[in-house]
Amino acid sequence: MREEVHGWTGKILRVDLSRRRVDFEDTLNYAHDYIGGRGIATRIAWNELKPGCGPYDEDNLLLIFTGPLTGTSAPFSGRTTLCTVAPQAYPTPWFTRASLGGHWGPELKYAGFDGLVLRGIADAPVYLWIEDGKVTIHDARDLWGLGTYDTQLKLFERHGKDVRVLAIGQAGENLSRISIINTETESAAGQGGFGAVMGAKNLKAIAVRGRGRVTIARPAEFSQLCRAIAKEAHGSHGWPHDPQLDPDKVARYGQKFQACTQQCTTPCRDARYYTRVPGVMCRNKVYAGQVDCIAALFPGIKGTYYDWDLGFEAGFEVGRLSNDYGLNQWDIIIGVVPWLRACRDAGLLRDLDGMAIDLDNPYFWAELFRKIAYREGIGDALAEGGRRAPEILGFGQDLVKQFYTAWGYAGHWDGHADKINFIFYPYWIVAALQWAMDSRDPISSGHGYVQSMMCWNPVRSPDFGISWEQISAVGEQLYGTADAVDPQSGYAAKEIPAVWHGHRSVMKDSLPLDDQVFPRLFSRYTPDGRSRVGDMLGTSFEYNLFTTATGVDITEPQFETLAERVLNLDRALAIRNYGRSREDDETVIAAFEYPENEVNPFVGEPKAIDRGRFLELMDAYYHRRGWDVETGYPTRETLVRLDLEDVAQQLSPQLPPF
Numbered sequence: 001m002r003e004e005v006h007g008w009t010g011k012i013l014r015v016d017l018s019r020r021r022v023d024f025e026d027t028l029n030y031a032h033d034y035i036g037g038r039g040i041a042t043r044i045a046w047n048e049l050k051p052g053c054g055p056y057d058e059d060n061l062l063l064i065f066t067g068p069l070t071g072t073s074a075p076f077s078g079r080t081t082l083c084t085v086a087p088q089a090y091p092t093p094w095f096t097r098a099s100l101g102g103h104w105g106p107e108l109k110y111a112g113f114d115g116l117v118l119r120g121i122a123d124a125p126v127y128l129w130i131e132d133g134k135v136t137i138h139d140a141r142d143l144w145g146l147g148t149y150d151t152q153l154k155l156f157e158r159h160g161k162d163v164r165v166l167a168i169g170q171a172g173e174n175l176s177r178i179s180i181i182n183t184e185t186e187s188a189a190g191q192g193g194f195g196a197v198m199g200a201k202n203l204k205a206i207a208v209r210g211r212g213r214v215t216i217a218r219p220a221e222f223s224q225l226c227r228a229i230a231k232e233a234h235g236s237h238g239w240p241h242d243p244q245l246d247p248d249k250v251a252r253y254g255q256k257f258q259a260c261t262q263q264c265t266t267p268c269r270d271a272r273y274y275t276r277v278p279g280v281m282c283r284n285k286v287y288a289g290q291v292d293c294i295a296a297l298f299p300g301i302k303g304t305y306y307d308w309d310l311g312f313e314a315g316f317e318v319g320r321l322s323n324d325y326g327l328n329q330w331d332i333i334i335g336v337v338p339w340l341r342a343c344r345d346a347g348l349l350r351d352l353d354g355m356a357i358d359l360d361n362p363y364f365w366a367e368l369f370r371k372i373a374y375r376e377g378i379g380d381a382l383a384e385g386g387r388r389a390p391e392i393l394g395f396g397q398d399l400v401k402q403f404y405t406a407w408g409y410a411g412h413w414d415g416h417a418d419k420i421n422f423i424f425y426p427y428w429i430v431a432a433l434q435w436a437m438d439s440r441d442p443i444s445s446g447h448g449y450v451q452s453m454m455c456w457n458p459v460r461s462p463d464f465g466i467s468w469e470q471i472s473a474v475g476e477q478l479y480g481t482a483d484a485v486d487p488q489s490g491y492a493a494k495e496i497p498a499v500w501h502g503h504r505s506v507m508k509d510s511l512p513l514d515d516q517v518f519p520r521l522f523s524r525y526t527p528d529g530r531s532r533v534g535d536m537l538g539t540s541f542e543y544n545l546f547t548t549a550t551g552v553d554i555t556e557p558q559f560e561t562l563a564e565r566v567l568n569l570d571r572a573l574a575i576r577n578y579g580r581s582r583e584d585d586e587t588v589i590a591a592f593e594y595p596e597n598e599v600n601p602f603v604g605e606p607k608a609i610d611r612g613r614f615l616e617l618m619d620a621y622y623h624r625r626g627w628d629v630e631t632g633y634p635t636r637e638t639l640v641r642l643d644l645e646d647v648a649q650q651l652s653p654q655l656p657p658f
Contacts, residue, residue, distance in 0.1 A: 007068030018120030036067030080105030090408030110210025169326025217551025308359035335386030335410030470529025582632030
């Protein structure tokens with residue numbers, strides 16, 4: 001007799017677009033061993049993704065998964081994790097992940113599915129329609145060529161305004177390596193080029209409506225826990241100031257708070273929704289939509305790294321245009337545009353196919369986006385992503401390195417290639433380790449450590465942060481040594497938080513939970529500066545949400561082991577399918593060989609990486625992980641300990657002996 005299912009719906013949807021075939025699979029084949037989201041997707045990829053598979057191959061899988069907390073009242077839940085062979089990944093497209101917010105993931109759960117496994121290539125453009133356990137494949141030739149917004153509107157007209165839609169724009173259709181999968185007005189799987197994977201599969205959109213619900217194993221306990229965690233996060237969110245609405249923008253543009261995911265209970269400082277913003281380029285239009293994260297920088301800030309001035313209205317319009325085409329805003333603002341500007345200033349590039357590189361002109365941005373989305377002129381090279389474009393065009397190869405940290409991704413919370421998130425030594429050492437060991441921008445682990453350390457310390461946040469004494473005590477308790485958090489500790493013990501937050505990254509991507517909020521480390525409202533609810537430490541929130549929702553009877557260390565298993569399986573997949581090794585990991589060092597972007601006042605001078613000491617730190621990281629120091633491969637002993645004997649067997653010729 002099948003066990004009762006809580007947290008999950010119990011069903012995975014499989015669609016083969018080549019054969020137009022729909023099948024179903026039991027979620028419990030994976031859930032207890034791999035949590036959900038990223039964990040289940042990685043296990044399926046290990047089982048089914050062929051070595052060397054490219055992003056546009058028929059055999060490539062697009063895995064779209066919720067987790068056991070999606071569609072529940074768990075605070076800061078509701079996200080969706082996507083995994084595939086990523087076109088943006090450089091120099092080798094390999095398997096990695098992305099994440100999106102909005103309401104699509106919960107709707108999929110309410111429709112009866114925990115996840116979706118897509119394979120094959122349709123013989124003509126199609127979209128999927130999912131409704132209460134039923135799945136049909138529809139012709140999408142009338143949608144092909146539309147932007148992400150018009151695609152959603154067309155599907156609302158066809159299926160009702162209450163449906164939720166994932167869609168690609170023209171950039172995805174034309175296989176841009178920096179194309180996104182979009183939902184609603186702003187939420188997107190932005191990094192990785194996943195829109196091009198949908199485009200290669202001739203899949204324009206996935207529309208879903210669900211009227212079901214997600215059952216909870218211990219509903220009273222779960223509800224009480226959710227309320228307590230939401231209250232703790234409201235009082236201690238980790239930002240240097242509480243977000244406020246702008247009275248002028250409220251009056252002129254209808255500004256209001258709007259969360260980027262279904263169960264977010266605390267507004268981010270950058271997330272705002274606008275109901276009426278007049279167009280500048282299209283003066284007959286009035287725009288509405290959300291602004292999150294990097295999109296807030298489209299207007300520009302004179303005298304900074306974003307040294308342009310579009311103004312709010314044109315900046316909003318430009319941001320909407322990039323989303324409609326389906327373009328990766330992070331790669332454009334942090335990578336492509338700074339590189340173009342640097343090439344112009346160095347005399348390497350006069351114009352953009354005859355149009356002056358004028359960052360104060362919204363028409364320049366509009367033309368740049370159009371060229372990338374349709375692969376016209378220089379846009380054909382830029383559509384390959386900012387890291388590949390210089391090699392294709394034959395100029396600016398040295399200039400581009402200052403903007404891209406690793407794996408084809410522009411800098412993000414690293415302190416070097418990242419020009420907006422200020423991090424001082426020694427905290428960026430942990431970021432460097434995270435970049436070295438990941439397959440993409442490692443932000444789900446980076447936010448956990450480097451963002452927390454910078455937002456909570458009294459140098460960066462004198463009015464909001466906690467004391468160095470409190471930070472030291474938390475470091476001692478959490479990592480086993482204060483050296484992991486001490487501003488004068490140099491390279492000492494930095495492998496410990498890199499390993500620990502790697503596991504937390506898996507938890508966040510598998511449950512899934514908002515990675516800006518979790519893990520809960522610090523608090524202004526406890527004597528010792530550590531986050532807690534009653535006797536429960538903030539670092540235990542994820543475990544307790546998981547067990548009360550699902551009823552799975554495991555200890556907290558066992559839950560940690562589930563995350564460790566996923567991380568090691570992900571590494572094994574990179575080794576088997578793409579030849580990943582320590583040699584690849586070490587290529588990240590070059591991005592940190594010029595000074596940091598902010599100076600630690602206790603040190604007094606900018607720091608670049610010390611190659612020798614960092615290599616020793618990598619040794620320590622591999623040892624702590626149970627990976628071979630010479631190759632960076634998990635040892636047989638580690639894989640067997642994590643119940644991955646079948647993985648060890650497949651990798652047997654490559655693995656070091658016990």
